[in-house]
Amino acid sequence: xxTIIYYFSATGNSLAVAKxxxxxxxxxxxxxxxSLTNIQSIKPHSEMVGFVFPLYYLGIPLLVKNFLERIILxxxxxxxxxxxxxxxxxxxxxxxxxxxxxxxxxxxxxxFYITLPDTYIPLLNLPSEAEQQKQFQxxxxxxxxxxxxxxxxxxxxxxxxxxxxxxxxxxxxxAKVNQSDNRFMVEDACISCGVxxxxxPVNNIKMEQARPKWLHHCxxxxxxxxxxxxQAIQCGKATKKKPRYRHPEILVAEITAQKK
Numbered sequence: 001x002x003t004i005i006y007y008f009s010a011t012g013n014s015l016a017v018a019k020x021x022x023x024x025x026x027x028x029x030x031x032x033x034x035s036l037t038n039i040q041s042i043k044p045h046s047e048m049v050g051f052v053f054p055l056y057y058l059g060i061p062l063l064v065k066n067f068l069e070r071i072i073l074x075x076x077x078x079x080x081x082x083x084x085x086x087x088x089x090x091x092x093x094x095x096x097x098x099x100x101x102x103x104x105x106x107x108x109x110x111x112f113y114i115t116l117p118d119t120y121i122p123l124l125n126l127p128s129e130a131e132q133q134k135q136f137q138x139x140x141x142x143x144x145x146x147x148x149x150x151x152x153x154x155x156x157x158x159x160x161x162x163x164x165x166x167x168x169x170x171x172x173x174x175a176k177v178n179q180s181d182n183r184f185m186v187e188d189a190c191i192s193c194g195v196x197x198x199x200x201p202v203n204n205i206k207m208e209q210a211r212p213k214w215l216h217h218c219x220x221x222x223x224x225x226x227x228x229x230x231q232a233i234q235c236g237k238a239t240k241k242k243p244r245y246r247h248p249e250i251l252v253a254e255i256t257a258q259k260k
Contacts, residue, residue, distance in 0.1 A: 001025075001026050001027065001047050001048060001151075002026075002027040002028075002029075002046040002047050002048070003025045003026070003027060003028040003029070003046055003047070003048040003049070003050065003150075004028075004029050004030075004031060004044045004046045004048075004049050004050070005018050005021060005022060005025075005028060005029070005030050005031070005049075005050040005051070005052055006031050006032075006033050006036075006049070006050070006051050006052070006067070006071075007030060007031070007032060007033065007051070007052040007053065008032070008033040008034060008052075008053040008054070008061060008063060008064050008067075008201065008258070009052075009053070009054070009250075009255065009258070010054065010119075010199075010201065010221035010222060010223040010226070010255070011119045011221075011222070011223065011226050011227075011245050011246050011247060011255075012246050012247030012249070012250030012254070012255065013054060013084045013116040013117065013119075013247050014052050014053050014054050014082075014084045015052075015247070015250050015254060015255070016116075016139075016247045016249050016250055017052055017082055017084055017114055017116075017139065017143070018030055018052040018082075019249075020139075020140075020143045021050070021052070021082065021143060021146065021147055021150075024143065024144060024147035025048075025147060025150060025151065029046075032257070032258035032259070032260075033053070033063060033064055033067045033258075034063065034201035034202070034258040034259050035258060035259055035260060036067060036070075037063070037067075037202065037259075039070070040070060041070060041072060042067070042070055042071045042072065043071075043072040043074075043075070044071070044072075044073070044075070044076060045075060046075075046076065047076070047077050047078065048076065048077065048078040048079070048080070048150070048153075049071075049073060049076045049078075049079050049080075050079070050080045050081065050082065050150070051064070051068070051079075051080075051081040051082075051097070052081070052082045052083075052084075053081075053083060053084070053093075054083070054084045054085070055083050055084065055085035055086075055090055055091070055092070055093050055113075056170070056173070056220070057169050057170045057172075057173035057174075058090055058091065058092035058093070058162060058163070058165055058166040058169045058170050059092045059093050059096050059166045059169070059170025059171075059173075059174075060093050060096050060097060060100075060170070061219060061221070062174050062177055062178075062219055063201060063202060063219050063221075065100070065174070068097065068100050068101070069100065069104075073101070073104075073106045076106075077153075078109050078110075078150075078153050079101065079106065079107060079108055079109050079110075080108070080109060080110040080111065080112075080150050081093075081094060081097055081108060081110070081111045081112070082111075082112045082113075082114060082146060083111070083112070083113050083114070084113075084114050084115075084116050085113055085114070085115055085116075085118075086115070086116070086117065086118020086119070086120065086124070087115070087118065087162075088113075088115045089160065089161045089162050090160060090162050091113060091158075091159070091160020091161070091162055091163040091166075092160065092162065092163040092164075092165065092166025092169075092170060093166075094108070094111035094113070094157050094158065094160070094163075095157075095163055095166070096166060096170070097111065098111070098157065108157065109153065109154075109155050110149060110150065110154060110155060110156050110157065111156075111157040111158060112142075112146050112149075112156075112158050113158050113160060114138075114139050114142055114143075114146075115135055115138065115139075116135050116136070116139060116247070117131075117132050117135060117245055119222060119226060119245045120222070121222070121225075121235075121238070121239050121242045121243075121244075121245075122183070122222075122235040122236055122238050122239055123238070125242065126242070126243050126245055136248075173220075177218060177219060177220050178216055178217045178218055179216055179218070180218050180220045181204060181214035181215075181216060181218035181220075182214075182216075183235050183236045184214055184224070184225070184233060184234070184235055185233070185234050186211055186212055186232055186233055186234075187232045187233075187234065188232075189230040189231070189232040190210075190211060190212075190228075190230060190232040190233075191229070191230055191232075192207065192210035192211065193229060194207050195227055195228060195229060195252065195256075196212045196223075196224035196227070196228055196233060197212060198256040199223040199224060199227045199252065199255045199256050200223060200224055201219065201221060201223065201258055201259060202217055202218075202219055203215075203259070204216070204217050204218050204219070205224055212224065212233070222235065223255060225239060225244070226244045226245055226246060227244075227246065227252050227255065228244070231244055
């Protein structure tokens with residue numbers, strides 16, 4: 001049973017989940033959504049298609065939403081999604097995804113949430129190391145359950161309590177997200193390595209005079225901030241001196257490879 005998983009990941013959580021699912025599903029291929037940005041029509045030739053991506057403001061990242069509006073699922077028999085999130089009560093992406101597909105005459109057969117470290121450090125602190133380990137262990141336990149449901153082609157969509165807030169919060173965020181890079185700044189610790197430019201999934205960063213310049217089509221994924229080897233990129237004043245994050249099983253090279 002052939003499967004394609006389309007994924008988007010800024011700090012590695014969703015990519016780690018996608019890779020773990022790939023190991024448990026037969027003939028499963030991973031394709032990064034960022035690599036398909038300039039393709040107008042995406043038509044997978046597989047029996048099953050899955051989407052794995054993080055929860056943004058109780059909904060779908062704009063990059064993923066734009067992708068969903070271009071994919072053609074006429075030959076696909078089963079569609080599933082796995083959404084990574086930092087708050088176990090947060091949700092909204094699955095009903096949003098189901099509506100997008102329904103409007104295009106498709107169906108979301110199954111949807112799941114997995115809680116992993118919340119990386120939105122402009123507002124929050126990273127979970128403690130102990131809490132992160134608990135989340136990683138819970139993820140390891142849930143992946144086989146999700147894979148079994150997918151293999152059985154079960155119809156199930158997990159519920160999240162805060163889903164009802166999605167239309168207001170996510171829509172407000174999406175309308176302003178491209179300009180959210182106005183809050184980013186680079187400090188003198190910058191070594192002009194260009195990692196920020198490389199990890200940006202939408203080519204929103206260009207190195208000019210050995211410093212990153214943001215081009216105002218930002219997704220607010222924070223990849224540039226978290227992967228800077230010198231922690232020289234800040235988002236406002238709140239991120240200074242806060243620890244950065246990358247999923248321990250994911251390399252920076254795997255994040256940069258998403259655009260290829």
